Amino acid sequence: MELRSPGLSMEAREGVPALPGDGDDYESLPAGVSPLTHMTAGAVAGILEHTVMYPVDSVKTRMQSLQPDPNAQYRGVMEALRRMIRTEGLLTPLRGINVTMLGAGPAHALYFACYEKMKTTIGGLINHVGNSHVANGVAGSLATVLHDAVMNPAEVVKQRMQMYNSPYRSMLHCIRTIGRTEGVGAFYRSYTTQLFMNIPFQAIHFITYEFTQEQLNPQRQYHPGSHIASGAIAGAMAAAATTPLDVCKTLLNTQENMALSSVNVSGHLSGMANAIRTVYQLGGVAGYFKGVQARVIYQMPSTAIAWSVYEFFKYFLSKNYN
Template sequence: MELRSPGLPLEGVPVLTGESDEYECLPEGSSHVIHMLAGAVAGVLEHTVMYPVDSVKTRMQSLQPDPNAKYKGVGEALRRMIRTEGLQAPLRGINVTVLGAGPAHALYFACYEKMKTVIGGMINHSGNSHVANGVAGSLATLLHDAVMNPAEVVKQRMQMYNSPYRSMLDCIRTVGRTEGVGAFYRSYTTQLIMNVPFQAIHFIMYEFTQERLNPQRQYHPGTHIVSGAIAGAVAAAATTPLDVCKTLLNTQENMALSSVQVSGHLSGMVNAIRTVYQLGGVKGYFKGMQARIIYQMPSTAIA
């Protein structure tokens, strides 16, 4: 899944004032450990609070779902999952998400905070630039996805309807034994190609909206929520086609792949794009978009 906007200051940490310091930044000289801790907490909360909606999104992106897993909407899907599969159904795979999100987001936020300052300083003396924010977010994504991609593979396989895996460890062992270690990184290129524009759009929209709603950068959490929600919705909608391809690469849906006579395992973004079109046409690229937007808006605001 994707990273979000810079976090609010840690409680009890003083905020510097001055034209060159954004109010949400930690004091100058704060260690990377502080940025990493703040990012890890934000990331874990972001992924866990809205996790049931993410489970719905994964199922709705299935290109040839089981008749019992065809849903009319997000609310109806959640109700049916709980009624037919139990309370734990929307939460399957959440443990691997927590284990992956913590370190992935820690690296992400530490890199973002450092690089936006360095690159911003190269562009102008104030250290604040839309270009710097976008580039910093893209660079941080490289680190984040290297850690998060294997967790995403396990998570999405456990989220699918009638998943054969009993637990996180069972999924890891089975995939590693039957498909090899490379299976955990089949979607890495697609994830990067999706997340780089996602992060660039997200951070630019976030900073742009913040400048309109809170130009003085005073402490006002409401502007973070609104700016984050708008940025998340726009970025999510724009990158849904690649997210559908990523889900197909991660889950390797046997029913879908066999219907287009794909032997073995599907690999590569180009093959995924072609297969999605064969199975669902243009509409196939936008499966689960509603759930993706609903998931991203509050997740971004939380982070």
């Protein structure tokens, strides 16, 4: 999620008129659908998006470590997964998945509730005839701010549990320890970075998905294959381009003691500018792209799943309400 693609799906194409003879006009959810339905569709897509490829996300977090333990230096994603399972246990790649599920469901549900409400409200205020891309864009931005406010604490806990030799026994132990030793503010050190990352991520993802759909599915009918392919391509492009900010976010979330002490950072690192500077000090330009392979491998199927699940919800609901 980091991915809010299903919301952009509605945002992107509600302004596209149905083609003559198009029997599968499901481009926007029917007017009679309740907010709870929007929230349910988004929550399901969000949970699947974040959990299906979770082991690869664990590898990505470790690969983004700026001064990893020698026992946690990996040549590739599969080699990392094999070593994690062989040396640390079968369930190691899934550490932190419970907090991700707890965060992703409400975060995506609130995203949809906010998006739908603000899209209608802002559209009415600007008195735009028909559908307003301005209203959709503003609504999507506001919804992202809300989504990340809910998801950011879960990201902090998740990434600390994913790190090699993590000292946390469980999700609750991690939450209590962070709160006691670093304060509530620790759960939001990367919030600004997360928002700055999502702006280009969503822009690249939105443009790529729409362009690919124009090539593969010009009539904009329900076509699972095209949604999966377009989602995968869009996820890969957006993930690769925004990896530098993701590396900074990981550093802010994990507060790697060895890495920070090596550049004489005392206490806790905070702020996007400090993170960007620290990453360069520790790894140079290459440091901004640590874990890019794992991030792309994780994001491609995750984005494809999120798009296909939400497109199916739209298709299924439009058939039942029409």
